[in-house]
Amino acid sequence: MTNKQHIIDRFISYVKIDTQSDPKSTDTPSTKKQWDLANKLVQELKEIGLQEVTIDEHAYVMATLPANVPHEVPVIGFVSHFDTTPDFTGTNVNPQIIENYDGKDIVLNKEKDIILSPDYFEDLEQYKGQTLITTDGTTLLGADDKAGITEIMTAMEYLVDNPEIPHGKIRICFTPDEEIGRGAHKFNVEKFGAEWAYTMDGSQIGELEYENFNAAQAVVKVSGKSVHPGYAKDKMVNSMYIAQDFINSLPRMETPEHTEGRQGFFHLSSINGDVEETILEYIIRDHDKTHFEARKQMMQDLVSDICSQYERDCISIEIKDQYFNMREKVEPVMHIVDLAQKAMEEVDVTPIIKPIRGGTDGAQLSFMGLPCPNIFAGGHNFHGKYEYVPVESMQKATEVIVKLAELTARKYE
Numbered sequence: 001m002t003n004k005q006h007i008i009d010r011f012i013s014y015v016k017i018d019t020q021s022d023p024k025s026t027d028t029p030s031t032k033k034q035w036d037l038a039n040k041l042v043q044e045l046k047e048i049g050l051q052e053v054t055i056d057e058h059a060y061v062m063a064t065l066p067a068n069v070p071h072e073v074p075v076i077g078f079v080s081h082f083d084t085t086p087d088f089t090g091t092n093v094n095p096q097i098i099e100n101y102d103g104k105d106i107v108l109n110k111e112k113d114i115i116l117s118p119d120y121f122e123d124l125e126q127y128k129g130q131t132l133i134t135t136d137g138t139t140l141l142g143a144d145d146k147a148g149i150t151e152i153m154t155a156m157e158y159l160v161d162n163p164e165i166p167h168g169k170i171r172i173c174f175t176p177d178e179e180i181g182r183g184a185h186k187f188n189v190e191k192f193g194a195e196w197a198y199t200m201d202g203s204q205i206g207e208l209e210y211e212n213f214n215a216a217q218a219v220v221k222v223s224g225k226s227v228h229p230g231y232a233k234d235k236m237v238n239s240m241y242i243a244q245d246f247i248n249s250l251p252r253m254e255t256p257e258h259t260e261g262r263q264g265f266f267h268l269s270s271i272n273g274d275v276e277e278t279i280l281e282y283i284i285r286d287h288d289k290t291h292f293e294a295r296k297q298m299m300q301d302l303v304s305d306i307c308s309q310y311e312r313d314c315i316s317i318e319i320k321d322q323y324f325n326m327r328e329k330v331e332p333v334m335h336i337v338d339l340a341q342k343a344m345e346e347v348d349v350t351p352i353i354k355p356i357r358g359g360t361d362g363a364q365l366s367f368m369g370l371p372c373p374n375i376f377a378g379g380h381n382f383h384g385k386y387e388y389v390p391v392e393s394m395q396k397a398t399e400v401i402v403k404l405a406e407l408t409a410r411k412y413e
């Protein structure tokens with residue numbers, strides 16, 4: 001349906017532009033270079049023939065594809081982000097195209113002996129015979145989420161070129177700074193004006209997600225009493241030992257390295273301490289809201305317990321919620337997931353519905369009043385040099401968008 005070379009060319013034109021975001025900056029966008037791609041996207045949207053193409057002072061790009069049916073159809077949206085992760089360089093991305101992939105090792109970089117191998121990345125096996133786009137082993141690729149942008153852009157172009165396909169009004173938005181958790185922060189939901197939307201920001205073909213973690217961070221402060229070690233009997237309080245008690249009192253198996261699926265965890269992400277003071281940093285994650293609250297309570301109770309063992313307030317905790325599971329916002333409008341599932345099935349993609357072990361911009365948007373499940377963009381091994389994307393997966397994602405537009409229009413006929 002969609003031209004393969006066209007998708008490849010479009011995708012490569014995006015990944016060649018460095019758009020790495022920066023968590024240390026407080027500006028939006030966090031890096032000036034994100035404007036380079038944002039401005040190009042504005043230009044392209046206009047060339048394709050979309051309307052109400054806007055870019056605001058924070059580089060959020062929005063556009064409209066007007067309805068082509070006379071009846072009322074809810075406005076739906078598609079969202080993706082143009083920044084890439086600060087974890088790995090996105091400067092001078094030099095994509096390689098592997099046609100008719102033979103299922104064997106792919107040498108990304110001969111000189112540095114960097115190999116993308118199905119022995120380690122088993123997912124590669126399912127793409128035998130397809131066209132893969134990889135890195136040259138020195139940068140990330142940026143399929144996260146320039147694949148999503150490619151798909152949305154190509155789907156809109158396709159709908160413009162094929163007016164016989166019925167669709168309601170469609171809104172699209174490309175955001176900065178998703179990778180530093182701020183993609184939704186300056187998102188003007190009201191201006192966007194969609195009833196619901198989809199982020200095109202998942203990984204492998206078929207992924208459809210509407211559940212993510214509830215998330216909080218906790219900082220535990222333990223204070224001790226430093227005294228000369230030679231004269232410390234009954235006087236010294238070593239904050240590190242109290243901190244150790246705290247750590248050991250939490251369930252040892254409920255940690256990231258021992259959990260999967262819908263299992264939640266406590267993650268001790270750092271310890272900093274001496275006799276006088278120790279600081280523990282945790283993140284708390286759970287899909288289930290009740291379990292999530294119970295985890296936070298457990299930490300609070302533990303702090304009270306330890307305090308009561310000592311004469312003074314030697315330990316305190318501060319817990320801050322970070323984001324919540326979008327499931328509670330999506331479940332009341334479950335037809336938006338059903339539509340996505342049906343769209344996939346109609347273009348021969350098997351939906352893989354699973355909970356995200358993390359957050360998404362869609363979760364934040366859902367709580368801002370725009371229910372927003374996540375659909376695959378097709379890439380694998382995000383945030384590093386082994387990132388790759390099968391072109392056929394991008395084609396399928398494009399078809400899913402087109403089909404979603406059509407199914408939504410038909411549903412409200």
Ligand SMILES: [Zn+2]
Nearest residue numbers: 144145178201
């Ligand atoms: Zn992403």
